[in-house]
Amino acid sequence: MTELDPVIHAQARLRVTASLAALSDGDRMTFPRLQELLAMTAGNLSTHLRKLEDAGYVAITKTHQRRTPVTYVELTRAGRRAFEDYTAALRTLLAPQPGTEVGS
């Protein structure tokens, strides 16, 4: 049985990871924009981001644009890799198992 990464395999974190993985390499997204895309509350999103951050999948950068504080979120290299592995594992689970195919 293919193991699915438990950090990603929760609906909220899967949505967060999938959204961040859609960004090009090196791109990062502001917290409010991510929150808007996912329609999650700030508290809920923070909780899940913390779990992803603890696993080393997400990097959070706090910076300033002019005088306004901005929080950026991005997938780390390990996070992108974990997401790719997770997606590959899903596809393996969904692929027809050898021996179960009906011969033509």
Place this chain on the structure above:
Amino acid sequence: MQDPPITGPDDDPPASPADALAIIEQEQARQEPDVGPYFLLWGVAWALMGGAWFGAHQGLWSAGTAGITTGLLVVVGIGTSAFMGTRIGRGVSGPSSTFGAMYGIGWLIAMIGTGALGGALVATTGPAGGNLIPALFVFVVGVLYTATGAFHRSTFDYVLGIVVQVIAVVTAFTPVPWNSLVMGIGGGGALIVAGLLSRRAR
């Protein structure tokens, strides 16, 4: 203000691998830039420009009125496109926002350059050369769409670019005043159809 509702139980895993894959596809599709409005905007603008020049050639209004209408449509179109471009990339920072801005500015430079070449054409050949200006603009737009399609691996943009280039060449060989209609109805129509198809695909 109240926060938007949380969608679905947070920590529960998706019901099945197929559901997990569907969640991934849904979230990633949400971030695909919606280019349909650009096509619709410029399709309508081209159709109005073509109509304005056709009407001027028919004596319904002056060439000056058609020229002012065209100028206004171009300014409004560029302003609206720039605004939509910043909306699409909002909240994202990094290489793609830099290249997105370069892409938008690249279009602006190409359009200004084409306008200048059109001016040079009229200066060299006289007012008759001005009849080629719409075709020149349409051709450059077609080339840019084709290049965009190749770069973004979008067959849709690539084919649309070729269609627009063909319309440009047909426009160039169509006598006045019908060339304005070919540009307006053909080019504008192609962009409107592209916009509608693009909206339907979302």
